[in-house]
Amino acid sequence: MITLESLTKRYGEATVVDAVSLTVERNSITVIVGTSGSGKSTLLRMINRLVEPTSGRVLLDGRDTRAEPAHLLRRRIGYVIQGNGLFPHRTVAENIATVPRLLGWDSQRIAARVRELLEVFQLDPAQYADALPHQLSGGQQQRVGVARALAAGAAVLLMDEPFGALDPIIRAKAQDDLLDIQRRYGTTVVLVTHDMEEAFRLGTRVAVMSQGRVLQYDRPAVLLTHPADSFVSRMTGFADRAMRLLSLTTAAEAAVPGAAEGPAVPGSASLREVLSELVWSGAESATVLNADGTPRGRLTVAAILARGRP
Amino acid sequence: MTGPRRLRLDPLGALLVAAGAAAVVFLPFVLFKANRIVPGEPRALAQVLPEWGALAYQAALLAAGIVALLVSEARTRLAVALLAVVAVALAAGAAGDALTPPGNRVVRIAPGGAFWVLLIGLGLMATDAVTRLRPGPLVRVLYLAGSLAVLGLTLEHGTFDHLSVMREYAVNAARFGPELRRHVLLAFGSLAAAVVVALPLGVVCHRAPKLRPGILAALNVVQTIPAIALFGILMAPLGALAAAVPLAGRLGVSGIGAAPAAVALFLYSLLPVVANTATGLKRVSRAAVEAAHGMGMTSWQVLTGVELILALPVILTGIRVVLVQNIGMVTVAALIGGGGLGAFVFQGIGQTAIDLVLLGAIPIVALAFSTALVLDALVEVMERSRA
Numbered sequence: 281m282i283t284l285e286s287l288t289k290r291y292g293e294a295t296v297v298d299a300v301s302l303t304v305e306r307n308s309i310t311v312i313v314g315t316s317g318s319g320k321s322t323l324l325r326m327i328n329r330l331v332e333p334t335s336g337r338v339l340l341d342g343r344d345t346r347a348e349p350a351h352l353l354r355r356r357i358g359y360v361i362q363g364n365g366l367f368p369h370r371t372v373a374e375n376i377a378t379v380p381r382l383l384g385w386d387s388q389r390i391a392a393r394v395r396e397l398l399e400v401f402q403l404d405p406a407q408y409a410d411a412l413p414h415q416l417s418g419g420q421q422q423r424v425g426v427a428r429a430l431a432a433g434a435a436v437l438l439m440d441e442p443f444g445a446l447d448p449i450i451r452a453k454a455q456d457d458l459l460d461i462q463r464r465y466g467t468t469v470v471l472v473t474h475d476m477e478e479a480f481r482l483g484t485r486v487a488v489m490s491q492g493r494v495l496q497y498d499r500p501a502v503l504l505t506h507p508a509d510s511f512v513s514r515m516t517g518f519a520d521r522a523m524r525l526l527s528l529t530t531a532a533e534a535a536v537p538g539a540a541e542g543p544a545v546p547g548s549a550s551l552r553e554v555l556s557e558l559v560w561s562g563a564e565s566a567t568v569l570n571a572d573g574t575p576r577g578r579l580t581v582a583a584i585l586a587r588g589r590p
Numbered sequence: 591m592t593g594p595r596r597l598r599l600d601p602l603g604a605l606l607v608a609a610g611a612a613a614v615v616f617l618p619f620v621l622f623k624a625n626r627i628v629p630g631e632p633r634a635l636a637q638v639l640p641e642w643g644a645l646a647y648q649a650a651l652l653a654a655g656i657v658a659l660l661v662s663e664a665r666t667r668l669a670v671a672l673l674a675v676v677a678v679a680l681a682a683g684a685a686g687d688a689l690t691p692p693g694n695r696v697v698r699i700a701p702g703g704a705f706w707v708l709l710i711g712l713g714l715m716a717t718d719a720v721t722r723l724r725p726g727p728l729v730r731v732l733y734l735a736g737s738l739a740v741l742g743l744t745l746e747h748g749t750f751d752h753l754s755v756m757r758e759y760a761v762n763a764a765r766f767g768p769e770l771r772r773h774v775l776l777a778f779g780s781l782a783a784a785v786v787v788a789l790p791l792g793v794v795c796h797r798a799p800k801l802r803p804g805i806l807a808a809l810n811v812v813q814t815i816p817a818i819a820l821f822g823i824l825m826a827p828l829g830a831l832a833a834a835v836p837l838a839g840r841l842g843v844s845g846i847g848a849a850p851a852a853v854a855l856f857l858y859s860l861l862p863v864v865a866n867t868a869t870g871l872k873r874v875s876r877a878a879v880e881a882a883h884g885m886g887m888t889s890w891q892v893l894t895g896v897e898l899i900l901a902l903p904v905i906l907t908g909i910r911v912v913l914v915q916n917i918g919m920v921t922v923a924a925l926i927g928g929g930g931l932g933a934f935v936f937q938g939i940g941q942t943a944i945d946l947v948l949l950g951a952i953p954i955v956a957l958a959f960s961t962a963l964v965l966d967a968l969v970e971v972m973e974r975s976r977a
Contacts, residue, residue, distance in 0.1 A: 330884055355886035365881025369899055369975070379885050412975075428885070436883075 281306045282327060282436065282468065287336035289322050294335045296322045298492035299336065304485075309462055309469040311479040313515070314489035315487035321490070326436055327470065328357045340436070355379055358429030358467075359439035362444040364421050366413040372398075372424050373409040379432040384510040400461070419450040421456065430465065439471040443478065450490045455481055476515060480524060486514050501528050505590035522588040526551040529587055531568045535577035547576055601963030610655065612619030613711075617703030620685040626698050626943050628756070634682060638688040643681070650677035651708070656684075658715055668719035670808055675712045676759045678705065679744070682896035686752030700754040700945060727967035727974075734963050754945040757954070762934065762949065770953065772848070773930035775922060777916040780852050781909065784859030791860070792867020793893065802868065809861035816855060817919055821926045855919060859912040868909025870901030903972045910965035917958040921950070 282304040289297040297319040304310045316321045325331040327338055329350040339347045345353055352585055366375050373394045381391045398405045401423040420484045422442065429437055442458075443451045455478065462469055473479055479486045487497040488511075496508035504525045507513035517524055531554050532547030542563025545554050547570055556567055558581055565580040621630025622640070629899055654674035655666055684701040720733065750756045759766060795802040815823070829845025831838050843849045876899050882892045898905075924932030929948040938946030 328884060330880075351884070351888050353888045354884060359884035361877055361880055361884070363877045365875070365877035365884075367878050367882070367896060368875065378887075382886055382891075382961075425881075551741065 282470065285337050285341040287323065287326055287338065288334050289326060289331060295492050297326065300494050302487060302494060302497050304470055306468050306469060307466045308484035309471060310485050310487065311480050311483035311490055312470065312487045313471045313474065313476055313479040318475060318489040319492040320489045321440055324440055324470060324472045328354050328359060328438055348571065355382055355432065358434035359438040359499055360425050360429045360437065361440045362441040364425035366421055366424060368413055371410050371412055372403070373417070374430050375413065376426060376428045378428055383432055393431060397431060400464070413511035417456060418446055422446060422454055424556055426461065430461070430467070435468060437467045437469045439469065441473055442471065451551045458482065473569070476517060480528065488515055503523060522570045523552050526555060526584065526588045531579060532576060534583065534587060535568035536581055536583065538578045540567045542566045544569050547571065551587055553585050554579055555581070592803055600662060601822060603715070606715055607655045607658050610708055610711045613707035617707065619702050619704045620682065621690065621702045622689055622699045623698040623700060623783060625696050626945060627941070630700055632702060633685070633689060635685065638685045643684060647677050647681045647889040650674045664719045664722035667716045668716055668723065668777055670748040671712050671716040675709065678708050678712065680749070682753060686750065692750045694902060698754040698757060698945060699753065704738070710817040721961070731964055733968050738960070746812055755948045758943070758945045769929055769933055771932055773920050774957070776848065776851060776855060776920045776928065777913065780913050781859050781916055782795045782856035782888065784856050784912065785863055786859050787908065788863035789867055792864045792871065795864060795868035795970055796871040806861070812857045814918060817922045818925065820857070821850050824853055828853070847927045848923070848929060849917045850926060851920065851923030855916050856920065862908040862911045863905070867901065867905050870904030871897055873904065874900040903969050906965060906969045907971070908932070910962060912967070913965065914958050914962050917954060917961060921954055929957060
């Protein structure tokens with residue numbers, strides 16, 4: 281659990297982060313979203329003390345982060361940035377081994393850990409362990425960046441626009457991978473982005489920032505149904521809000537028992553996708569399938585539409 | 591367009607052939623001097639070489655001329671150019687042997703204008719061929735090592751012992767080794783001392799941008815002072831230091847000699863290394879540095895493990911500039927008693943003995959050329975290993 285207590289950063293006269301307090305739950309993804317210059321990156325960098333706060337404090341599992349030297353703190357916290365920041369002169373394996381090496385692990389343990397991570401991140405060790413970063417594609421580099429951040433088993437992962445440099449298709453894959461990894465390791469993730477779509481897709485909770493302040497910090501559905509002010513409602517997409525709300529619920533969650541005459545859809549599809557399918561096919565209802573392909577229930581257009589209202 | 595392909599003349603080859611032909615026709619190949627100071631009388635090769643030797647020499651030059659003009663394949667050009675270099679060198683060596691009366695140590699057989707023009711022309715042809723082949727850095731170093739080995743073996747064998755420069759060497763053999771060592775020591779030693787000071791200064795320029803203009807401006811002023819003037823400026827304070835501190839005097843510090851030369855070279859070396867260190871650090875990927883800090887490296891670990899390593903090719907480029915510059919500049923140090931190969935150059939000028947000048951000058955050029963080549967190769971290897 282990460283607790284921010286009235287965290288403030290000033291550069292001269294300018295207040296970049298203004299008395300932000302919030303609590304990040306363990307084993308969740310918290311997304312900080314805002315326009316550029318909103319102070320979201322500075323807020324993130326105060327958690328691992330790349331930026332020292334002017335006032336306020338950060339508690340990591342109840343312990344003040346200033347209780348130990350900054351570089352020792354950072355070895356316990358994963359950090360991923362836009363453009364991945366891999367060391368161009370070190371191989372993929374050496375990049376991933378950075379923090380374990382700083383922590384003084386023995387070489388066998390490091391080698392085993394590197395191999396494990398390469399496999400988890402779908403990079404064949406035989407092919408990629410000794411490659412240099414520039415020999416990898418953008419998506420692979422991004423995965424190595426995340427693997428490096430998690431190499432020493434960090435319980436907390438800070439990500440600053442981690443998918444900003446990727447094209448849309450690879451970005452969607454990288455977002456899915458992050459959700460998998462987060463579930464697999466139970467990591468507490470704090471992610472900064474300017475992309476509301478990404479925030480809704482990934483965030484257990486989303487903090488909307490503007491001019492150094494957190495305007496609202498809640499579950500995505502609440503941001504849509506009860507925006508704190510007009511800025512939040514503009515950020516979350518006023519015109520699009522019904523569709524966004526539908527995108528937050530999966531077909532499996534909304535399905536009711538019964539048979540349907542329309543198309544079959546996977547349970548993992550969002551209601552927005554099911555609605556789109558129904559509009560396209562002209563049917564009134566769809567059959568929702570379980571992961572194993574057996575029918576789970578049905579969804580009617582009316583039932584879906586009802587879920588798009590606050 | 592169809593039709594027979596027209597013969598294409600190689601432009602560089604045409605220029606070289608013209609220069610070489612003119613030199614062979616109008617300039618002497620060897621000069622016979624009754625002693626080391628008088629001007630020489632030209633001697634034709636036909637007079638001195640055995641018939642088969644003259645024929646082989648002419649055939650090699652003819653082949654080089656034809657290939658230079660008409661063949662564009664780089665390997666052939668290189669092979670023929672090198673072959674002709676060997677022919678020219680052997681001809682000069684043989685001329686020296688033939689023209690020197692047995693037991694006579696006074697006469698000097700000096701290579702003439704045609705020899706030098708041919709050597710430079712063939713050298714250019716070979717370098718051009720090597721450039722066209724685009725060899726990797728390691729291969730270039732191997733080429734250099736091979737050439738130096740061949741040169742060393744021929745010198746050892748005594749092929750050129752009767753030529754004037756080698757005669758001067760024979761007379762000065764006892765001094766040559768120590769002066770060469772001193773030359774190298776002054777050039778490399780002043781660089782090493784400069785790197786020790788310049789690297790931290792470069793890091794300061796990078797980390798404290800406010801200090802950067804001041805540091806670079808001060809070093810720039812040093813760079814604009816001519817070498818001779820700087821030696822002069824240093825004489826007074828170093829002389830005073832030696833007088834005031836007996837220990838300094840005993841360590842060899844004095845107003846003239848190696849001390850002011852070393853200090854001057856050290857000062858000249860600072861700017862290129864400081865400037866390149868600062869530039870190199872600035873060009874390091876900011877994301878990599880940010881990530882390094884973010885993962886918990888200490889400031890020192892980031893500097894030594896990431897920043898300096900990534901800046902190394904640029905820093906080495908600065909070191910290369912300094913080294914080549916130093917090897918040349920040490921020559922002038924001989925004027926104030928600093929020693930080095932420049933001692934032969936200035937002694938030769940004083941005695942109007944051009945062969946003695948060459949005894950100093952040729953090794954200096956070879957040293958500078960080899961150093962530049964090796965360091966260039968090193969920089970390229972480093973840049974290739976990333977991208």
